[in-house]
Amino acid sequence: MSAATTSAESADEELQWLADGRRIEAIEAISVSAMARRLPALxxxxFRLGWGIDRASVALLLACQAVSAVLGAAGLLATTGTISALFGPGPVGDKLAHAAPSILLIATAAGARSLLGITIRTITVHLSPRISRAAEAAVLRATVAAELTAYDHAGYNDELEAADRGAEVCVDIVGEAQNLLASLASLVGAAGVLTVLHPALLPLLVSAALPQGIASVHAARVQFLANRAAVGDRRIMANLRWYIHLKRNADQVRSDTMGGFLLDKYEQVGRRLxxxxxRAAMQSARVSVIGAAASGLGTALVWAAMLWLVGTGRMSLPRGGAAVFALGAVGTSLRGIVGYGADLFRTGMYxxxxxxxxxxxxxxxxxRGTETPPPPGRISVEDLSYAYPASERKALDGVNLHVDRGEILALVGENGSGKTTLSKLLAGLYVPDGGSVRWDARDTRDLDPHALWRQVAVVPQDYARWPLTCRENITLGQPTRDGDEAVMRAAEASGAADVVAKLRRGLSTLLAVEWMGGEELSGGQWQRLAIARAFHREAGLLVLDEPTAALDPRAEHRIFRNLRAVARERAVVLVTHRLTNVAVADRIVVLEDxxxxxxxxxxxxxxDEGGRFRELWDLQNERTGVPAQRTPAAEENAEENAEGSAAEIEEAGP
Structure with missing residues (x-):
């Protein structure tokens, strides 16, 4: 096995790793007694989830279940009366006359239960997707509300995927709960009838169903743990699918001949899944076979007991006939309780x-706090330190600086120096580990984060390309009082006005080529829109992180020519490697480690000729160490040198 293969498998094993202790907790939590305790709460x-969505539907559902249970019990009692009448003494006509009311009740109960069943299914089908959507929306709201650093913590994405799975299965929970209630209601009615016929039959039937119940709970445990263990692998496969067919990566998948490699990784993870x-299916099958065999023996014992009771005269033949129907109903109800209970229990774990x-x-x-900050007059950093959760090294350590309204502050330095991290701390996207970031006199820890972010406009290195209209891509769903006039002012300042003018429907053009009527933009055009959305936003802090990386010289010149006017009412932080662009800045901070x-x-x-900035400046502008372009004379000399070297090697021999 090659070192590369070993390394790839090792990386996959790390990605497959699941969160600490949760598997053990799940194993310990799942048992028959735990199921019995939890089912009522589930x-x-x-129904509480459904109640929050549609109270009338839930109330009607419960009412239908109650009426259906009463009708089921009435039907069984009527069956007993019918059998007693038909097997009793007297002429056939008299028997039929005595049985007629019971037969009519049986038919009426069956018809009414069918209509109620249709009503219950209709309500469930209508209600279940709404519950699932509400659960998914709750996950989305919680995700948006979490700190940005959540994504830097190990295990967070596993927790998020597990929560998504829980939201998905919410579509089943009302159906499973109402099926369980229906089985329980039928059991109560049938058990009452069976107890009246002969008290010994019911406990025998319960003991016959118990092994199958234990097997179902064990199977639910196995399936849940298998799915929980596969969370990481499922996410890997989803990401691989995304990277393989995403248009943004399509050219690199082809030019780098990555298709085969990525597909092999996909197949490898698939084989592991x-x-x-x-394994889970085999474990479930083994225990299910044992449970089915034990339940089969128990059922045989129940029927043997009933035949013995009838044969010895301890139960009359009409009562025995009625017991046959009651046993069937009780058995069906018990199997329903076991099956639906196991399903509901598994859903409850998700x-x-x-x-x-x-x-x-x-x-x-x-x-954080609850204060609402006004546009900042000064943002200051005092003895700031910050380390990412997965790293032991500090990304920032002992940083002190400030930026005032109307001022442009440039952050420069080599890769990994902390420029982007510092800009995120200034914008309140991260909270310091030590020291402070203050907006005027207010520590960002004491400010309402959402109120703070409303005062921030950011152009990140990896800007979003929203599948929305051009207008919405600039306003971000937050239009200003001046409407499209303000949108076009921002577009003019960023150079995006030229982009808008070429679109089929102007600002109303959908910027998603994969949708009907949508158009696609180049990387540079998207970057102009990203800058326009920051210019459009009425914010007190503007952060530009490599804002012109994809722009041509003319577009780049326009941005920096207009930046001073944009900065008049804002504090501006410019992060860039292109040192010619920082000449526009009022102050420059050079970061290292x-x-x-x-x-x-x-x-x-x-x-400052001995300073780091001057060193980086010289490296960007000096080309003395770069080899000159090839000329015909240089090419001829290179060929002669190559031929001479070959001749010397040949003469030297082995």
């Missing part, structure tokens, strides 16, 4: 993942 929970599923995520948003809900190395104006830093 039924209540299911198949193995997990196969629902636990969902509710756990909602309760804590993965443990990453913002824990998370610390401030230099600070000053462009002229001051360029004049």
């Amino acid at each position: 039924v209540v929970r299911a 198949d193995a997990t599923s196969r 629902l636990d993942d969902w509710s756990s995520f909602l309760d804590t948003a993965g443990g990453h809900r913002p824990k 998370g610390r401030v190395l230099q600070e000053g104006t462009f002229a001051e830093l360029v004049a």
Whole structure:
């Protein structure tokens, strides 16, 4: 096996790793007694979810279940009366006359129960998708409410996927709960009739159904744990599918000949999922066979007992006939309780993942203040330190700086120096580990994060390409008082007005080529729109992180020419590697390994010949170390040198 293959498998094993302790907790939690204890709470929970969506539907559903149960019991009692009348003494006509009321009741109850069943199914089909959508929306709200750093914590994505799975299975919970209630109601009615016929039959039937119940619970446990263990692998497969067919990566999949490699990875993870599923299926099958065999023996014992009771005269023949119907009803009800109960219990375990995520948003809900900040006059950083959760090294350490309204502050430095991290802390997207970020006199920890973010406009390196109209891509669903006039002002300042003018429907054009009537933009055109949306936003802080990386020189010149006017009422933070662009800045901060190395104006830093900024400036502008282009004479000399070297090698021999 090659080292590359070993490395790839090792990486996959790391991605497959599941969260600590949750599997053990699940194993310990799942048992017959746990199922019996939890089912009532799960039924209540299911109908409470539905109650929050549509109270009238849930009330009607419960009423239909209650009436159906009463009609079922009445039908069984009427069956007993019918059999007694038909097997009693007297002429056939008299027997039929005595049985007629019972037969009429049986027919009426059966017809009414059929209509109620249709009503119940209709309500369930109508209600279930709405519950699932509400559960999914709750996950989305919790995700949006979580701190940005949540994504940097190991296990967060597993928790989020488990919560998504819980939201998906919510579509089944009302149906499973009402099926369980229906089985329970039928059992109560049939058990009452059976107890009247002979008290010994019911406990025998319950003991016959118990092994199958244990087997069903065990199968539910196996399936849940298998699905829970496969969370990481399912996410890997989803990401691989995304990367393989996403248009943004399509050219690289082809030019880098990555298709075969990615498909092999997809198949490898798929085989691992198949193995997990196969093991779970075999474990479930083994215990199900044992449970079915034990229940079969128990059922045989019940029928033997009934035949013995009838044969010995301890139960009359009419009562024995009625007991046959009651035994069938009780057996069906018990199997329903076991089956639907196991399904509901498994669904409840997924629902636990969902509710756990909602309760804590993965443990990453913002824990900040409630103050609403005005546009900042000064943003200051004091002894700031920050480390990403998965890293032991500090991304920022002991940083001190400030930026005032109307000022442009440039952050420069080599890759990994902490520029982008610092810009996110200034914008309140991250909270410091040590020190503080203050908007005027207010620590960002004390500010309402959503109110703070309304005062922030950010152009990140990887900007979003929303599948919305051009107008919505600029306004981001937050139009200003001046409407399209403000949109076009921002577009003019960013150079996006030229892009809008070429679109088929102008600002109303859908920017998603995969949808009917949509159009696609180039990378540079999208970057102009990303800058336009930041210019359009009425914010006190503007953060530009490599804002012109995809722009041509003319478009780039326009951006920086207009930046001073945009900065008049804002504090502007510019993050860039292109040092020619920072000449527009009032002050420049040079970062290295998370610390401030230099600070000053462009002229001051360029004049400091021993400073890091001057070193980077010279590297970007000096080309003395770069080989010159090839000329015909140089090419001829290179060929002669190559021929001479070949001749020398040949003469030297082995």
